[in-house]
Amino acid sequence: MKKIILTVVALSAIGFANAQNKKESNLGFAKGDVFVSGALLFGSDSKISYYKEDRFVFAPSVGYFVSDNIALGVNLNIGSGSVQATSASGKSKTSTFAAGLAGRYYFNPASQFSLFGELGAAFGTDKSTPVIGNVTKVNSFAVALAPGLNYFVSKNFSLETKIAVLSYASQKGDQPGDENASSIRLGGDWSAVSFGVNYKF
Structure with missing residues (x-):
């Protein structure tokens, strides 16, 4: 009987200690948490004597846990760039704007390491302004289902990766x-994998 009591006491003490450590470390997500992520990119390519391409992309995203397991988010993708083919051709300008919504279900959000599934949809417009000629636009719509992994490296920062295993995309230009054009993809390769860093408030 004494052994049973001691065992119960020991297990209770271990459980309490783990709960305290978890509470103090505060690793993981919970209802009411807000996290932000995003990308900032600037690039410049030169391929031949005069060819030059510049691009800038700003893509922020925000997520909010409406329950312990479900997070809803919004994301933007704002980009601009220019292309110059020859020394006399001048620069053609490009711009991109896209906005999307996403929903995630986390299977074990309160843990340092968690799994999630994401369903997202986005609308976008790509605009091209040549030096000579008409401005053209291409409107697009995309939906993707992606499983992912999230790992907290500290109380506020986590690393995540996801892969779009099922996606649908369509696009159409505004010219007569x-x-x-549409496409459906099932399965994934490295081009469908994305990595990110989240900051939790």
């Missing part, structure tokens, strides 16, 4: 005669 432009046809709608």
Whole structure:
């Protein structure tokens, strides 16, 4: 009987200590948490004597846990760039704007390491302004289902990766005669994998 009591006391003490450590470390997500992520990119490529391409991308995203397991988020993608083919051609300008919504279900959000599934949709417009000629636009719509992993490296920062295993995308230009182009993808490769860093408030 004494052994049983001592065992129960020991297990209770271990459980209490783990709970305290978890509470103090505060690793993981919970209802009411807000996290932000995003990307900032600037690039410049030169391929031949005069060819030059510059691009800038700003892509922030915000998520909010409406329950312990479910997070809803919004994201933007704002980009601009220019292309110069020859010394006399001048620079053609490009711009991108996209906005999307996403929902995530976390299977074990309160843990340092957690799994999630994400369903997201986005609308976007790509605009091209040549030096000579008409401005053209391409409107797009995309939906993707992606499983992912999240790992907290500290109380506020986590690393995540996800892969789009099922996706649908369509796009159409605004010029007369432009046809709608669509694609469906099942399965993933390295081009469908993304990595990110989250900051939790």
